[in-house]
Amino acid sequence: MLGYPPDRLFTGCIMHELSLAMSVKDIVEEAAKSNGSTKVNEVNIVVGSFSSVVPDALEFALEVAKKGTIFENARINIRTEKAVVNCSECGKDTEIEEFNFKCSSCGSGAVRVITGDRMYVESIDIES
């Protein structure tokens, strides 16, 4: 983490995000390698609102993880994805806010999270 001022904001969660950032690094390096490229322009990451990943902390961790790698100068875009649940009462898929595990359509609590509970690499722009 040389070159970065200590940031108290991330102290509690940076380890989690740092290990995720290392996974992203592996994915990006693997993708570039399989495309025979040595330059990555952009990495697009999606963070689900229920994924327990803090986007700011992940961004910070990626700044650290990409030092000296193939994507050192790549732009990192992180977008958050709202959580969507499927209701087993009415069958509808609805977006939910915060940790309110209820169907937005009928109010039932019999719901299952279908998106927004993960963090993933959506796309990687690799220079050919």
Ligand SMILES: [Zn+2]
């Ligand atoms: Zn419902």
